[in-house]
Structure formats: C-alpha cells, structure tokens
Amino acid sequence: MTLKVRDISRRPGELLDPISPEELVPLPPPYDKPEDQPGWKPINPGSSERLVCNLDGVVATSLPQPKDPEEQRRYVDQFAAGLKKLLDKNNNWTFLQPLLLSLEYCVRCQTCNDACPVFTASGGKEIYRPTYRAEVLRALVGKYAKPGGKLLARLAGNDIELNWTAISRLYELCYRCTLCRRCAQTCPIGVDNGLVTRELRKLFSQELGWAPKELHEKGTVLQLRSGSSTGMNPLVVKDNVEFIDEDIGEETGLAVHTPWDKEGAEVLLIHNAGEILSWPENPGAFAIILNAAGIDWTLASDEVGYDGVNYGLFYDDVQLARIALRHVQVAKKLKVKKIVMGECGHQHKAMVTVSDRILTGQMNIPRESCLVLLERIVFSGKIKFDPSKNDFPVTLHDPCNIVRNLGIVEPQRRILRYLCPQFREMEPHGVNNYCCGGGSGFAVMSGNNFTDWRVSVASRLKFKQILDAFADQPGPEVKKYVCAPCSNCKGQLRDLFQYYGALEKSGITYGGLVELIVNAMVDVKEPFIKWEMH
Amino acid sequence: MSAVIIIVAYFSLAVFVIVAVYRTLRVATLPVHLRWELAPVPHEKGRSHYGGSYLEEYEWWKKPRSRSLISELIYMLQEILLLRGVWEHHRRLWWFSLPFHTGIYLLIGAGALLLVAAGLDWAGAAAAGVMARAAVAVALVGHLLGALGALGLLVRRLTDPRLVAVRTAGTLFNLVFLLAVFTTGAAAVAMADRPARRLVECTQAVLTADFSAAIPGLLAVHLLLAFLLLAYLPFTPMLHFVAKYFTYHRVRWDDDPLVARPRLEGEVKELLEQPVSWSAPHVASGGGKRWIDIARELPEE
Ligand code: SF4
Ligand code: SF4
Numbered sequence: 031m032t033l034k035v036r037d038i039s040r041r042p043g044e045l046l047d048p049i050s051p052e053e054l055v056p057l058p059p060p061y062d063k064p065e066d067q068p069g070w071k072p073i074n075p076g077s078s079e080r081l082v083c084n085l086d087g088v089v090a091t092s093l094p095q096p097k098d099p100e101e102q103r104r105y106v107d108q109f110a111a112g113l114k115k116l117l118d119k120n121n122n123w124t125f126l127q128p129l130l131l132s133l134e135y136c137v138r139c140q141t142c143n144d145a146c147p148v149f150t151a152s153g154g155k156e157i158y159r160p161t162y163r164a165e166v167l168r169a170l171v172g173k174y175a176k177p178g179g180k181l182l183a184r185l186a187g188n189d190i191e192l193n194w195t196a197i198s199r200l201y202e203l204c205y206r207c208t209l210c211r212r213c214a215q216t217c218p219i220g221v222d223n224g225l226v227t228r229e230l231r232k233l234f235s236q237e238l239g240w241a242p243k244e245l246h247e248k249g250t251v252l253q254l255r256s257g258s259s260t261g262m263n264p265l266v267v268k269d270n271v272e273f274i275d276e277d278i279g280e281e282t283g284l285a286v287h288t289p290w291d292k293e294g295a296e297v298l299l300i301h302n303a304g305e306i307l308s309w310p311e312n313p314g315a316f317a318i319i320l321n322a323a324g325i326d327w328t329l330a331s332d333e334v335g336y337d338g339v340n341y342g343l344f345y346d347d348v349q350l351a352r353i354a355l356r357h358v359q360v361a362k363k364l365k366v367k368k369i370v371m372g373e374c375g376h377q378h379k380a381m382v383t384v385s386d387r388i389l390t391g392q393m394n395i396p397r398e399s400c401l402v403l404l405e406r407i408v409f410s411g412k413i414k415f416d417p418s419k420n421d422f423p424v425t426l427h428d429p430c431n432i433v434r435n436l437g438i439v440e441p442q443r444r445i446l447r448y449l450c451p452q453f454r455e456m457e458p459h460g461v462n463n464y465c466c467g468g469g470s471g472f473a474v475m476s477g478n479n480f481t482d483w484r485v486s487v488a489s490r491l492k493f494k495q496i497l498d499a500f501a502d503q504p505g506p507e508v509k510k511y512v513c514a515p516c517s518n519c520k521g522q523l524r525d526l527f528q529y530y531g532a533l534e535k536s537g538i539t540y541g542g543l544v545e546l547i548v549n550a551m552v553d554v555k556e557p558f559i560k561w562e563m564h
Numbered sequence: 565m566s567a568v569i570i571i572v573a574y575f576s577l578a579v580f581v582i583v584a585v586y587r588t589l590r591v592a593t594l595p596v597h598l599r600w601e602l603a604p605v606p607h608e609k610g611r612s613h614y615g616g617s618y619l620e621e622y623e624w625w626k627k628p629r630s631r632s633l634i635s636e637l638i639y640m641l642q643e644i645l646l647l648r649g650v651w652e653h654h655r656r657l658w659w660f661s662l663p664f665h666t667g668i669y670l671l672i673g674a675g676a677l678l679l680v681a682a683g684l685d686w687a688g689a690a691a692a693g694v695m696a697r698a699a700v701a702v703a704l705v706g707h708l709l710g711a712l713g714a715l716g717l718l719v720r721r722l723t724d725p726r727l728v729a730v731r732t733a734g735t736l737f738n739l740v741f742l743l744a745v746f747t748t749g750a751a752a753v754a755m756a757d758r759p760a761r762r763l764v765e766c767t768q769a770v771l772t773a774d775f776s777a778a779i780p781g782l783l784a785v786h787l788l789l790a791f792l793l794l795a796y797l798p799f800t801p802m803l804h805f806v807a808k809y810f811t812y813h814r815v816r817w818d819d820d821p822l823v824a825r826p827r828l829e830g831e832v833k834e835l836l837e838q839p840v841s842w843s844a845p846h847v848a849s850g851g852g853k854r855w856i857d858i859a860r861e862l863p864e865e
Contacts, residue, residue, distance in 0.1 A: 032729040108843065120838040123595040123855075128815045131591065135807035138735050139661075140726050141654035156729060165730070187733050214602055218649035219804045220811025225600065239844035251846065254862055347598075348847050351859035368623070382619065383599040386822050387832050388859070394823055396625045406622045437603040437617025437819075461603040461615030 033156040039196035070482040089478035090205040102194035112237030142213035151490035160213040160223040208469030231345040249341040250349035257333035258303040278314030292328035298366040302374035302517035303337035315544035323407040335360030338377035344471040354385035368396040375429030375516035405441035414552040424450040425499040428463035429516035456495040468522025506537040515543040567775040576795035583798035601819040606639035664713025670706030682767040696760035711746035748786035
C-alpha cells in the first residue's frame with residue numbers, strides 16, 4: 031500500500047515509514063557492500079521511551095514524549111494557531127508571498143522528485159519525496175485554516191486529521207530535508223519545497239517552541255547570550271586566536287598576526303567560530319593571506335561579532351534577525367568599510383541576501399564573500415605562488431548557500447584552476463551541485479542515530495560524486511583533497527569520511543580553500559596541508 | 565440550448581475574470597518578503613549560463629549592475645513555449661505536457677481569430693472567410709494536440725509509479741475534464757457542416773447574446789464543457805500561468821539589494837513596525853510587540 035498524505039496522522043505509536051541502510055542506492059566499491067559498512071546505531075532503550083520516535087526509526091529532534099493527553103492537545107491547539115499565523119501578513123510578512131505561491135500552485139507533476147538527494151538516495155522513500163511535507167501542510171491549511179475547509183477536505187477525499195501523531199511526525203520530518211533547494215530549481219512552476227520545510231520549522235519554533243537543541247539552545251540562544259554558538263566568550267576567542275597565530279607562525283616560519291577591533295578597517299572578517307575550535311588552520315591561513323596581501327583587516331571581539339554562525343536561517347526568523355542585527359551593529363561600531371564572510375555558507379546566505387531587507391538605512395553595511403576577496407588577492411600579484419606544491423587531485427564541493435543561493439560560482443574555481451594542477455569537477459557541480467548532506471543545521475546535529483542517517487542518506491549522492499571525481503586514482507596511495515569552503519560542509523564531510531573510512535580506503539580528506547592557497551605560497555616552506563582526518 | 569450556452573458563457577467568463585483577478589491581486593499585494601533568490605538568474609549578464617550573479621564581483625556595490633533583459637526574455641519564452649524545465653527535468657512527461665500546453669495556446673489563438681472573423685463578417689469584409697477558416701484549422705490542431713497531451717498525461721498518472729503514488733481524485737478529474745473538452749472540440753469542428761461559418765455564427769450569437777441562434781448538438785456540448793472549465797480553472801492550481809510570473813520574477817530572480825530599491829526600504833520600514841503574536845517563549849512577543857523591537861531585544865532569561 032502506498033503511503034498517503036493522510037497517513038501521517040494515522041496508526042499512532044507505529045513508525046510511519048521505517049528506513050534501513052539496505053534500502054539505500056548502492057555506492058561504488060569499496061563501499062558497495064552494506065555488510066561491510068558500520069551500520070546504524072540503534073536508539074538506546076532509555077531514549078526510545080523518553081523521546082518521540084514515530085517517523086522512520088531515526089530521531090533527529092529529540093522531542094520528549096508528552097506527559098499526558100492534555101499536553102498533546104495543547105500542542106495540537108498551538109499548532110493550529112501557528113498555522114494561521116504562518117498565513118498572516120503581520121506575523122509572517124517575511125516569507126508569506128513565496129509560501130502562498132508554493133502552497134497554492136503546485137500542479138503535482140513530480141518534476142522535482144529526482145532532484146532531491148535525500149529522496150533519491152533513499153531509493154524513493156515516500157516520506158522523503160520533496161512534495162510530501164508540502165502536501166501535508168497544504169492539506170492541513172486547506173482543512174484547518176480556511177473557511178469551510180473541513181467539508182471541502184471530506185469531499186476531496188483529503189481528510190487529514192490534525193492530531194498529536196501528525197504534528198510530532200511532521201516536526202521530525204522537517205529535519206529530513208537539508209533546505210538545499212535543488213528541488214526548487216527544477217520546479218517548472220517555481221514552487222519551493224525547501225522553503226515550505228523551513229516555514230514548517232519556523233511554525234514549530236516560533237509558536238510551539240520546538241527546535242533541535244543544537245540549533246536553538248546550543249545554537250542561537252547560546253550565541254546571543256555568550257557571543258558564540260561554540261560558547262566562547264570574547265576573552266576565550268581572543269586567547270584561542272592568539273594561540274592559533276603562534277602555532278601557525280611556528281609551523282610556517284611566518285609572523286602570523288590577527289588584528290582585533292581595528293576601528294575604520296577596510297575589512298571586518300567574520301569567521302564561523304567553529305573554525306577556531308575545529309579547524310584552526312583555516313583562520314590561521316586567512317591571517318597569512320590577508321597580511322601578505324597588505325589588506326587592512328580586523329576581527330571583532332564584541333559578542334556575536336566573532337561568530338558568523340546564524341542558525342536562525344534554518345528554523346526561526348526572529349533568531350535570524352536578532353543575530354544579523356548584532357553582526358551589523360558590531361561592524362557599525364568599528365566603522366569598517368565592509369563585512370567579509372569567512373568560509374561559511376549559511377553565514378553568506380544569512381548576511382548577504384536573506385537579512386538584506388531588514389538592514390535599513392545605515393545598517394546596510396556592504397557585505398562580501400571571502401571567495402571574491404580571495405580571488406582578488408590571488409590574482410593581484412602580491413603573493414608568489416608555486417602551483418606545483420598543490421600537485422595532487424583536488425575537487426571542489428559547492429556549498430548550496432554560497433553557490434545555488436547566491437550565485438557565487440566562479441571565483442573559487444578560478445583560484446583552483448590556477449593553483450591546483452589536478453583540479454577536477456564533480457558531476458553535477460556549480461549551481462546544480464548536491465548538498466553535502468549537512469545543510470540546514472544537520473552538520474551540527476548528532477543526537478541518537480541521526481549522524482548515521484545524515485551520513486548514509488543525506489550525504490550519499492555527495493559521497494558518490496566525490497568517489498566518481500577521483501575514480502581515475504581510487505586507491506589510498508594517492509592523497510586527494512575535497513575543497514569545501516564552508517564550515518558546516520566540512521563538519522559533514524568529516525563525519526562522512528570518518529564513517530566510511532574514506533582516508534584509509536581511498537586517501538580522501540577535505541579542507542577549505544585558504545589552506546590550498548597557503549599551501550601553494552612560495553614563502554611557506556613546509557607543506558601546510560596535513561593529510562589527516564581532523 | 566443556445567440560451568443555456570450563452571448564459572453559461574457569460575457566467576463563466578465573469579467567474580474566470582473575477583477569481584483570476586482576485587487571486588492575482590491577492591498575491592501581488594502581499595508584503596515584500598526577505599530575499600530568497602535562486603541561481604541561475606537569467607538576467608545576470610555574461611554569468612547566467614553558469615548561474616553566476618553580481619555577488620561574484622569585487623565590491624559589487626560600487627559597480628553598475630549589468631542586466632540582460634534579452635536573456636531573461638529568452639528564458640521565459642523557452643519556459644512558456646517549450647516547457648524548458650519539464651524538458652530538462654521530467655522528459656517522460658514533457659512529451660505530453662508540450663502538446664497539451666501548445667494545444668491550449670493554439671486554442672487561445674483560435675479564439676482570437678474567431679473574434680476577428682466575427683467582426684469582419686459584421687463589417688462585410690471578404691477577409692472574414694479566410695480568417696474563419698484559419699480559426700477552424702488552428703482550433704482543430706489545438707484540440708487534437710490538447711487531447712493527445714491530456715490523454716498522455718492521464719495515462720502517465722495512471723501508470724508511472726512516481727505519479728501513481730501521489731495521484732488524487734482532483735488531478736485525475738482535471739485531466740478527464742480537459743480531455744472531454746478537447747475531444748468534443750476536435751469532433752465538433754471536424755464533423756461540422758461548413759465549420760467556419762458555424763463557428764463565426766456561434767461567436768456572433770454569444771457576443772450579441774442571441775438566444776435564437778441554432779448551435780449544433782456536439783458543438784453545444786463542447787461549448788458548455790469549455791465554458792464550465794473556464795469557470796472551474798481559476799479555483800485550481802491550473803492558474804499557474806499567473807503564479808509563474810511571481811515565483812520567477814518576484815522570488816527566484818528578485819535579487820536587487822535593498823540599497824538599490826529606496827522605495828522598497830519605505831515598505832520594509834512599515835513592515836518592521838507590524839505587531840507580532842507568535843507564542844513561543846523565546847520570541848517574547850508579549851502578544852503584539854513590534855517586529856523590530858522583538859528583533860532588537862533579547863528575551864529575559
Ligand atoms: S513542486 Fe513543482 S515540480 Fe514538484 S510536483 Fe509541485 S509543481 Fe511539480
Ligand atoms: S530542499 Fe533539498 S533536501 Fe529538501 S526536499 Fe528539496 S531537494 Fe530535497
């Protein structure tokens with residue numbers, strides 16, 4: 031029996047559509063035998079009693095079981111109220127027009143289906159179909175937010191029930207889509223199922239207060255309170271960067287210095303603070319390049335100003351706006367000429383385009399991608415390069431938020447074609463790329479068995495295209511580099527490569543773009559790229 | 565019979581215009597949304613072929629925007645006339661979707677020709693006959709293509725596992741309805757005695773509300789169905805030809821920065837003043853604080 035939209039509210043207590051690793055589309059050798067792969071962690075019995083698990087057997091959101099039917103009913107009522115607010119001009123002016131267009135004009139042609147890496151990787155699982163979530167929302171809106179909806183729904187045979195089972199499954203289902211918008215690109219009508227998913231996440235967050243803790247409590251809330259989603263306060267971040275400067279200085283033999291809070295600087299660089307903790311070579315490489323090129327730049331030590339992360343982009347307009355406003359306030363205070371985004375995709379999208387229209391008047395400080403600035407520097411002649419130092423196979427991962435969403439496609443490629451003699455593209459690439467699988471916050475979500483799901487399902491097509499790009503030298507003896515100029519993508523690639531043992535079996539590692547640039551600098555004597563998984 | 569058809573025609577036309585205009589205005593007057601563009605944006609001169617945008621430019625805010633309206637126009641024409649998106653991403657459907665849509669375009673053209681023919685006929689112009697015969701030919705081809713397309717789409721809905729899984733009574737009903745309109749239309753035109761004359765008379769009867777005019781049986785059935793379809797259409801997603809303007813021009817390709825649109829800034833400032841009533845504790849809306857205040861303040865711990 032094919033799963034229907036209305037089934038989301040039926041058979042409470044059962045999994046709606048269980049998924050297992052055996053169903054997934056095959057990977058190329060040596061990853062083609064499911065029995066050789068690590069498998070998926072079962073949810074531990076304690077958690078499965080405590081948490082809602084009624085969708086596919088995977089738990090990303092860690093929604094606690096409601097205490098009693100009364101609590102269930104309260105949430106259902108809140109959802110119904112949220113549904114109306116989602117369609118209301120005051121509460122949701124930010125995305126009402128694209129949302130209504132997407133809800134009202136889908137012709138159900140399913141042209142978008144094959145574009146979705148999650149749906150395709152899963153072997154066509156019905157609940158992952160890009161239209162499934164949208165159909166559920168459409169049916170709920172039709173029945174519960176429109177006059178005469180209940181009668182019409184019955185007549186149209188679309189009789190979905192708004193109950194606890196439906197909303198708890200729908201909430202979890204919102205976290206099976208990476209918001210990559212590949213589906214939206216292919217829709218002939220221009221319907222955007224990625225946006226619909228985000229709007230649903232927003233309803234849950236802004237009305238019911240439901241959001242994964244990695245994105246909310248440990249994400250935006252922590253960032254607004256302490257300055258960074260990493261928990262680093264201004265003192266700690268300065269300390270850490272000083273340590274990086276020393277470390278990288280020793281390693282490269284160059285004097286590495288990061289300027290802080292320089293008033294009137296040309297460039298305020300904002301990193302994803304995760305780089306400082308997990309990939310210190312990245313901010314270190316930025317410092318080397320910007321100093322070598324004589325750029326007048328600074329980092330900011332005011333709270334939020336040193337962390338470009340803005341998880342609000344993934345689930346909540348209020349948190350998105352709060353963080354974006356703080357970013358520009360910091361820039362305004364320092365009187366910098368422009369803000370440059372570090373290697374972080376969602377930071378690019380949040381700050382360059384999505385927040386643009388709330389930055390009125392003086393708040394609209396110019397914002398630029400680091401990829402554009404780096405291209406300018408690399409081709410300025412101010413730094414001497416020896417591309418033969420990068421003579422190993424390199425491919426480029428296109429972060430959705432920089433490439434598909436912002437149209438920044440070529441600057442990073444021009445750098446790689448110049449500095450990496452063995453650069454090759456993945457297929458498809460550029461604006462048609464596949465998401466790394468860590469988009470929309472997945473890369474930082476790792477509760478229960480969700481990491482297993484996101485590396486095996488959401489990343490599957492990405493992993494396949496990486497392997498295909500290196501198919502001419504598949505063995506581990508040839509070291510290969512996946513350039514991913516985005517912090518979240520790197521986090522996802524790290525988990526993906528570790529899960530499959532890609533470094534050991536295929537010699538594949540990953541890193542940013544600045545690392546490749548520094549590796550090719552004549553003045554840097556020792557190899558900057560370390561062939562290790564970090 | 566002609567009285568019924570004429571009344572239905574005017575009623576349907578009125579419903580179509582009122583509902584289509586209402587739905588269009590409703591979307592058009594929605595508040596401006598946050599930017600949500602999606603590459604490729606065809607008006608990006610010299611970059612659209614690979615999906616690039618002006619954001620690739622060093623200090624883009626200091627440079628003049630270079631837009632190509634021609635490539636935007638070419639993209640739109642390819643999309644409207646050749647269904648480029650379906651060709652690229654759903655080829656199996658394209659083979660039927662193209663004749664289906666082409667059939668509809670031809671029928672709109674045939675309708676226009678008939679109006680002209682009816683006018684010329686009243687004026688006693690000799691060209692009326694030529695025009696009417698052209699309308700008949702275009703209508704026949706349009707109906708045949710439409711029928712072929714609708715039938716193919718229906719078969720795909722019933723057999724393609726991807727589509728079977730999500731088919732609804734509504735989607736099947738729409739296709740059957742369309743198929744009925746196209747097949748009766750093709751049959752009425754093909755089987756009519758002196759079809760050009762018949763169609764011109766029929767058009768004149770509808771235009772003058774001449775209840776005494778004789779409309780042959782099959783043509784009457786076809787017209788009745790066609791007009792009912794016209795009234796039904798704007799209530800369905802089949803009105804997507806209107807939506808497409810907005811989804812493309814006002815969402816996917818709406819990439820103007822705020823600094824370049826001073827009028828927009830005024831609108832946004834008003835929106836930032838809107839009261840908000842989201843209930844989650846972290847929003848701290850207080851049941852109606854202004855949007856901008858909520859964004860500026862942090863909730864109490
Ligand atoms: S979202 Fe677009 S492509 Fe997908 S089914 Fe709807 S109309 Fe077709
Ligand atoms: S946004 Fe991406 S992951 Fe989500 S449904 Fe569309 S293609 Fe799939």
